[in-house]
Amino acid sequence: MHDLVIRNGMIVDGTGAPAFAGDISIDGGRIVGVGGKAGSAHREIDAPGMLVTPGWVDIHTHYDGQVAWDPYLSPSSWHGVTTLVMGNCGVGFAPVRPGQEDFLISIMDGVEDIPTETLKAGIKFEWESFGEYLDALSRMKRVLDVGAHVPHCAVRTYVMGERGAANEPATADDIAQIATIVRDGVKAGALGVSTSRTLLHRTRDKAYVPGTFAAVDEMLGLGRALGEAGGGVFEMVTDVAGEDADLDWVARLSAETGCRISLAAVVNRRSGMRMHEIFEFIRRQNANGSRIFAQVAARPAASLMSLQSSLHPFSTHRTYRQLMAGLSLEERVARMRDPNVRAQILSDQPAVREEQTLAMVSQFEHHFPLGDPPDYEPTREMSILERAKCAGKTPQELTYDTLLERDGRGIIYMPLAFKDYSFEALRPVLTDSATILSLSDGGAHCGVICDAGMPTYLLTHWVRDRRRGARIPLEVAVKRQTRDTAELYGLRDRGVLAAGMKADLNLIDFDNLRLHSPEMVFDLPAGGRRFVQRVDGYKCTVVSGEVTYENGEPTGAMPGKIVRHS
Numbered sequence: 292m293h294d295l296v297i298r299n300g301m302i303v304d305g306t307g308a309p310a311f312a313g314d315i316s317i318d319g320g321r322i323v324g325v326g327g328k329a330g331s332a333h334r335e336i337d338a339p340g341m342l343v344t345p346g347w348v349d350i351h352t353h354y355d356g357q358v359a360w361d362p363y364l365s366p367s368s369w370h371g372v373t374t375l376v377m378g379n380c381g382v383g384f385a386p387v388r389p390g391q392e393d394f395l396i397s398i399m400d401g402v403e404d405i406p407t408e409t410l411k412a413g414i415k416f417e418w419e420s421f422g423e424y425l426d427a428l429s430r431m432k433r434v435l436d437v438g439a440h441v442p443h444c445a446v447r448t449y450v451m452g453e454r455g456a457a458n459e460p461a462t463a464d465d466i467a468q469i470a471t472i473v474r475d476g477v478k479a480g481a482l483g484v485s486t487s488r489t490l491l492h493r494t495r496d497k498a499y500v501p502g503t504f505a506a507v508d509e510m511l512g513l514g515r516a517l518g519e520a521g522g523g524v525f526e527m528v529t530d531v532a533g534e535d536a537d538l539d540w541v542a543r544l545s546a547e548t549g550c551r552i553s554l555a556a557v558v559n560r561r562s563g564m565r566m567h568e569i570f571e572f573i574r575r576q577n578a579n580g581s582r583i584f585a586q587v588a589a590r591p592a593a594s595l596m597s598l599q600s601s602l603h604p605f606s607t608h609r610t611y612r613q614l615m616a617g618l619s620l621e622e623r624v625a626r627m628r629d630p631n632v633r634a635q636i637l638s639d640q641p642a643v644r645e646e647q648t649l650a651m652v653s654q655f656e657h658h659f660p661l662g663d664p665p666d667y668e669p670t671r672e673m674s675i676l677e678r679a680k681c682a683g684k685t686p687q688e689l690t691y692d693t694l695l696e697r698d699g700r701g702i703i704y705m706p707l708a709f710k711d712y713s714f715e716a717l718r719p720v721l722t723d724s725a726t727i728l729s730l731s732d733g734g735a736h737c738g739v740i741c742d743a744g745m746p747t748y749l750l751t752h753w754v755r756d757r758r759r760g761a762r763i764p765l766e767v768a769v770k771r772q773t774r775d776t777a778e779l780y781g782l783r784d785r786g787v788l789a790a791g792m793k794a795d796l797n798l799i800d801f802d803n804l805r806l807h808s809p810e811m812v813f814d815l816p817a818g819g820r821r822f823v824q825r826v827d828g829y830k831c832t833v834v835s836g837e838v839t840y841e842n843g844e845p846t847g848a849m850p851g852k853i854v855r856h857s
């Protein structure tokens with residue numbers, strides 16, 4: 292008698308092998324049989340016509356705060372994620388000295404747009420060392436497994452105090468202490484170390500985050516400590532310097548220590564980096580013994596602009612700010628429907644000097660109304676600019692009316708890096724051996740981004756729905772976000788449906804898998820807001836053999852563990 296049997300599913304096992312029909316049997320939280328006909332079980336789930344896949348392993352999230360108060364870690368858990376990795380991009384909450392908590396919060400707020408009041412209300416800081424942080428999290432129940440990096444910002448602040456926060460150079464003694472903390476963190480179970488070298492990442496007070504300009508000896512100190520402690524992933528977001536200055540030491544570090552490098556390269560004018568150059572560099576280095584992977588997302592990062600977002604095309608207008616100060620959404624909507632107010636707001640201009648922000652609020656050729664279901668790969672004709680032309684309106688007028696749709700909950704989608712109005716160039720990148728699927732940013736950018744549903748999107752758009760170009764085979768897509776991501780982190784007990792593996796899996800009604808439009812909710816501690824995205828079609832999610840979600844509803848099972856480096 293098995294604990295659980297899933298009958299007659301279409302099994303996509305995560306290895307990339309062709310899908311096949313059959314049963315899956317589970318005992319004691321492990322898979323014991325895949326394919327064929329399984330014996331009887333205490334619980335049997337009939338799954339004819341359903342996909343059965345490994346649970347998604349999402350390696351780029353920022354749930355470092357939310358993990359302390361939310362056992363569901365939504366929206367990721369709604370989307371079939373059964374293991375997530377946090378502590379990316381150098382930001383996180385351990386180690387921490389008493390008195391430094393607020394500074395770490397200001398980094399998280401500034402970099403990841405998670406409200407300070409929420410983090411203050413939600414995190415108890417019952418730890419000082421990284422190991423104590425993992426222990427504190429281990430004492431809590433949750434629906435899925437969580438792993439973490441040791442975040443460089445926190446380590447530098449811990450060791451160097453004000454000097455670290457102010458980005459002063461680390462001394463040899465500082466670097467030795469930083470290395471000790473990284474080694475201890477990995478021994479306690481960290482899956483790697485992470486760091487930020489991008490000028491985009493600032494604290495709430497607009498200061499560059501600790502470590503942004505760290506010299507190569509400090510970076511090598513971090514990486515070598517990781518290697519000495521048994522290895523793991525060295526995760527880095529970067530745009531600071533050109534290819535040679537920033538990446539040569541990365542290749543050396545990987546070849547020397549055996550550590551895997553996971554690179555989130557911010558491609559922009561400042562860095563002079565071009566994506567294809569980075570890939571060529573990675574291929575060259577990996578042929579010589581490095582193990583470097585470029586993080587890529589199933590769609591480019593995008594801002595969601597609405598009357599509830601951090602930013603929208605009128606939010607910087609002086610008139611808008613004056614007229615709307617202190618008003619609730621309902622009050623703003625009522626006022627915006629007044630033709631005089633409309634005329635006043637539309638006659639004003641954005642009051643921003645910062646080039647990037649100005650572009651974000653005024654590039655109407657790259658603004659798109661986002662419907663339900665959302666279309667994330669729209670044509671040029673669907674842009675606010677083109678639609679306004681057809682409708683005989685100005686783009687500002689159409690924007691205004693779009694924001695007022697659905698009682699002021701209309702959303703304007705602004706993908707970054709969408710110059711040619713197509714994801715065609717992204718398609719080969721998503722399956723390239725130099726890349727790793729990443730960047731859902733679950734838990735972060737609460738007021739302007741909602742990409743935690745990216746694993747679902749890979750299936751709905753890239754495997755099933757895309758009409759504007761080639762799609763990605765189902766088996767490949769599944770492998771990319773199960774075995775490949777698990778393997779990067781050395782998580783060899785998951786990511787594949789095979790006997791002996793951890794029983795983490797999804798049962799998916801693929802024909803009816805559907806993303807809803809993102810929506811703003813105010814359910815974070817202290818009433819903080821965040822975008823979430825709901826989904827239909829996940830029939831069941833199973834973690835360690837226990838059904839955690841059924842037809843989109845949590846069952847109450849909390850089998851999630853802190854995943855520790857072994």
Ligand SMILES: [Zn+2]
Binds near residue numbers: 351528732
């Ligand atoms: Zn990140």
